[in-house]
Amino acid sequence: xxxxxxxxxxxxxxxxxxxxxxxxxxxxxxxxxxxxxxxxxxxxxxxxxxxxxxxxxxxxxxxxxxxxxxxxxxxxxxxxxxxxxxxxxxxxxxxxxxxxxxxxxxxxxxxxxxxxxxxxxxxxxxxxxxxxxxxxxxxxxxxxxxxxxxxxxxxxxxxxxxxxxxxxxxxxxxxxxxxxxxxxxxxxxxxxxxxxxxxxxxxxxxxxxxxxxxxxxxxxxxxxxxxxxxxxxxxxxxxxxxxxxxxxxxxxxxxxxxxxxxxxxxxxxxxxxxxxxxxxxxxxxx
Ligand code: COA
Numbered sequence: 001x002x003x004x005x006x007x008x009x010x011x012x013x014x015x016x017x018x019x020x021x022x023x024x025x026x027x028x029x030x031x032x033x034x035x036x037x038x039x040x041x042x043x044x045x046x047x048x049x050x051x052x053x054x055x056x057x058x059x060x061x062x063x064x065x066x067x068x069x070x071x072x073x074x075x076x077x078x079x080x081x082x083x084x085x086x087x088x089x090x091x092x093x094x095x096x097x098x099x100x101x102x103x104x105x106x107x108x109x110x111x112x113x114x115x116x117x118x119x120x121x122x123x124x125x126x127x128x129x130x131x132x133x134x135x136x137x138x139x140x141x142x143x144x145x146x147x148x149x150x151x152x153x154x155x156x157x158x159x160x161x162x163x164x165x166x167x168x169x170x171x172x173x174x175x176x177x178x179x180x181x182x183x184x185x186x187x188x189x190x191x192x193x194x195x196x197x198x199x200x201x202x203x204x205x206x207x208x209x210x211x212x213x214x215x216x217x218x219x220x221x222x223x224x225x226x227x228x229x230x231x232x233x234x235x236x237x238x239x240x241x242x243x244x245x246x247x248x249x250x251x252x253x254x255x256x257x258x259x260x261x262x263x264x265x266x267x268x269x270x271x272x273x274x275x276x277x278x279x280x281x282x283x284x285x286x
Contacts, residue, residue: 204259
């Protein structure tokens with residue numbers, strides 16, 4: 001028996017309930033973390049959602065919830081690093097569920113490792129998933145969108161794509177590439193009716209990030225102290241902005257990268273907010 005849909009429990013709850021009715025959406029890495037929240041929001045607002053990731057174990061949570069809520073949900077096992085598999089998946093999904101309207105390139109791999117110790121396999125693994133995978137999916141799902149003259153692609157980057165960050169040279173380099181890809185395709189494919197945008201979260205709460213990017217609560221508190229809003233985003237808050245960029249309300253937004261980082265990437269770092277100091281001639285910049 002189906003549970004009554006609980007509209008308050010998904011990140012798109014402030015959009016119209018029929019926002020994505022009739023749309024087919026593919027979310028890579030859509031079974032965990034941010035991808036799962038975006039998938040939940042799309043499905044709750046009417047889309048047919050296909051999640052695509054390497055491990056079928058990661059599909060279970062979304063598919064189980066979807067059954068209980070009468071969402072239209074499916075999954076495919078896919079390693080986005082394999083161009084041929086991406087092409088086959090794009091063809092199969094279109095054949096089974098209809099033309100794909102929305103692609104969210106969310107699949108990622110990341111861990112903190114000093115650059116001088118990063119193996120070539122580790123570099124390749126992250127570049128392969130993040131940069132190659134985003135391109136292969138954009139190309140193969142994008143071809144169907146081009147044929148129909150309509151489509152929306154959202155890429156997940158990170159603010160360190162342009163600031164750089166110690167310890168994640170592999171991910172930062174890959175995300176910088178994805179940002180360039182986003183802007184290039186936004187210009188190139190606009191004439192076919194496609195919108196290509198990106199979202200750049202700062203650190204946010206997710207199991208993957210917690211396991212791979214900060215080892216303990218003390219490190220997390222130190223990172224939070226550097227953010228003007230003094231906290232990480234929730235996954236839900238980031239997913240809500242993803243849904244906003246995918247919704248028709250954003251139909252004139254193209255080639256944009258929306259930063260969702262509590263202000264962490266702007267402003268100087270010379271003085272902490274509220275610092276008071278005196279100069280020899282007595283002016284006080286605070
Ligand atoms: N530190 C250093 N090197 C690491 C590493 C870490 N924490 N994790 C993986 N690597 C290296 C491996 O040692 C291997 O290199 P080697 O063959 O020279 O030893 C290489 O990366 C590939 O790792 P492997 O696990 O075989 O590849 P994979 O393709 O299955 O997975 C990742 C690679 C990065 C995707 C995997 O570590 C992962 O699943 N991470 C968690 C998911 C994630 O990152 N989510 C996003 C959070 S923001």
